[in-house]
Amino acid sequence: MTDNLYLPKIGRIVGIDEETQGARAIKTFKVEFPNDDGFEHDCGQCAMLSMFGKGESMISIASSPLVKEYKQFSIMKMGRVTSAFHAAKIGDFIGIRGPYGNQFPLNDWKGRDLVFIGGGVGLAPIWPVIQTAVARRGDFGKITVFYGARTSSDIMYEADFEKLKASAEVQLSVDAPEEGWPGYTGFVPANLMDKAPSPDNAIAITCGPPIMIKFVIQNLQALGFADEQIYTTIENKMKCGVGKCGRCNVGKDYVCVKGPVYSWAELKSLPQEY
């Protein structure tokens, strides 16, 4: 008998961080596998998380593949399942199956500069890439991380950003002026233009709200980045995660299997159905 792909493993929440407040609050959950049946994952992959009685949601694995003891997920409160996560406490059990999807081709990027551009909860899918790149610091050239949040209290992984400054250039921004804010004030695409990273031998990786991605990509192109140098992830409604329930397709690709990571060159060749 093959594995029952729809049967989740049991996970236990061992840590909860409140990242942002408000109607669409974000919390980060650390999840362990109490039955020691955890799985390995690659940067960019996702997992189907369950709250039994509520259902399942596809969530990016936000911890680095190098971290084996737990997996981390940053979840925005949206509907049934994600709200159940926001109501959860440390010690609660969840369901987890995966990993699903493709990965960022980090190994193809050896020796190149990496420019990460994230906004809001869109930091989650690229966070493992940043962590892995930093852990393999010698493999890459300059590493720059742009990240923008609405206000300074909405900045995700705040403590980790401090550590990151030792190995990468960090460019934070907030949308509106704030007393004593040391970083950039304005939207992420504008901050990107302001710092104007060089496209020479560089790869840009961006993830965030669709409107942000749109302008980031326009600006990257203006800076001279070619379509093959730009990577992003896309999101479509998902149920199975395994290319069978038929809903997450963009043209001939099921995003749950062939995505969510695409170069802009690849994405341009697909119909705009996301």
Add this chain to the structure above:
Amino acid sequence: MEKILNQEKLREWVDMLDDCEVYAPAFADSVWNFARIEAGTDIDLSHTNTIGSVKEFVFPQREVFFRFEKKDGVPVLTPTLPDPKPTVVFGVRPCDGRGMPRNDTVFNKEFVDPYYWARRDKLTLIGLACNLPHSPNCFCQSVGGSPHSEDGLDVLMTDLGDRFHVKGITVKGVEAMERGRDAFDAVRDGDQAEVEKVHDTSRSFPQRPLGNLDAIPEAIRENFDSPLWADMAQHCIGCGICTFLCPTCHCFDINDEVISPTTGEGERVRTWDNCQFPDFTMHTSGHNPRADLGSRLRQRVSHKFLYFVENHKTQQCTGCGRCITECPVGIDIVAVLERVSQ
């Protein structure tokens, strides 16, 4: 293996399959549909086509994946993998037979679906060639099939009037025939020629034409942004009949059903879903990549005649005509393809 089965011996064969669940078309509530045949009952193979397709034997409308409950605060999951008896289905039309290998591809590729295969491995399909097109909307030949296609069938029966010609195609099919050994007679001189004649005649009836099948993918690609989709979809009421009755449509939803709110006991359930529903692709944020009727009709047609061809080198439509005949507002996939190809 090829044999002859006299019409009146059909029941004898069915009776010898007594350790299997046997299904055959039955006429009830003004439609033909597959029904369970108890030992000792006659089966009637004079049907046109069943309203539901054989996919229901491997992909039921509703299927429980597992039960969940809490024991000492810890969730306990009990999978409910089916363990059916061997199942033999009579009277499967070749269009439905051809659907099955396409479904096999979907439920096999990349990840193996254990619920599907638990049923599929136990299923034997006894096909019946169509001597006449069973509906004016048949187009099996236009999509590369034929009224006597063996693709996906374990046995193909051909009606020769007073007797059937019965051909075992797969190991499973031959096995089913061997079980009914005593009911069969040897093929005699002239039988083969008669079968060929019946088959040749069956192919000579007019069907809905699709033109050059190989040109359709490009035609769809070129028309991706065309207003014709919205134009042709405007009457769609989003009922889902076209996909529910289709032998190759496989989209589904997964949801939790709570049985006891006090104990938190419940089931995770797979149910059929449909790409023509507005919420099929709608994100929680309200964003919907296929927000209008046109883009949803385009998806249904493109999935079958473009994406599946790109991924698996064959159409995901076998020309059974159900989606045309049963659509309450007359949306017609052949007419859509004709418009796209103009």
